[in-house]
Amino acid sequence: MNIFQKFLKSLYSPMYIGRFRFQGIGKTIGYVFFLMLITSIPVSVLFTNTIFSTANKVENALSEEIPDFQLQNGQLHSEQKEPQIYEHENETIVFDASGEITREDIEQEENTTALLREEVVIAEDGTIQTFRYDQAGNIQLSKDDILTFADTLSGLFPILIPVVLLLLYLFSTGLKFIGIFALTLFGLLIRKAAPIRLTYRQIWIICAYTVTLPTVISALIDVLPFQLPFAFTLYWAIAFFMLYNVYKKLPKPKNAAVSE
Structure with a gap:
């Protein structure tokens, strides 16, 4: 046998x-x-499908929808002063450098990724994940820097x-x-x-x-x-x-x- x-x-x-x-x-x-x-x-x-799908969605959102921004001293800065909300299929992307939207607001949502003033909040299937920008140290990044990094990372996926x-x-x-x-x-x-x-x-x-x-x-x-x-x-x-x-x-x- x-x-x-x-x-x-x-x-x-x-x-x-x-x-x-x-x-x-x-x-x-x-x-x-x-x-x-x-x-x-x-x-x-x-x-594997989730990684590729998420990477594509993030790159598309960054390049086509989210306005220019910079990460400085653990905070998100942008000329866009009003919160921006983008609907993409069954997912929602929130961009807010003003501080008007808080983590507590995102916790009530589903399938939402939020770039807030001081942290990234991901709400998916009842699970909340957060990452504060200052956890990465005193870094300075722009939207173009992140796009370049994301493109390099995608090339290493195989x-x-x-x-x-x-x-x-x-x-x-x-x-x-x-x-x-x-x-x-x-x-x-x-x-x-x-x-x-x-x-x-x-x-x-x-x-x-x-x-x-x-x-x-x-x-x-x-x-x-x-x-x-x-x-x-x-x-x-x-x-x-x-x-x-x-x-x-x-x-x-x-x-x-x-x-x-």
């Missing part, structure tokens, strides 16, 4: 997961890396994005091994539910395949346009349920023949 077949069987069959307990540790570790590679594809595609995705993949895979270890501890606690004796090695291998279904579901949840509450709890509930069913599907030992 190749690794793709193991992946498919692990999605729905506790019986097959139980059979994998005789597999080597090396192959199981390789399977975990394969699982994380497969499940990272949707998030990687979404991440190099930077794969590096970031690789680091995220390795980090998430490391977390997955920690999760498998935690599930293994649970497997040891309920070891008596299995009809046969299981070693720690066999339980770890079973757990590595047991997390297939909850990992796939979590990967799909991550690309939803909204946040699903209790996603963490759902992951572990599915993992515990699958592991318990794997134990129940293990073959019962044959009764020894009774000598007459």
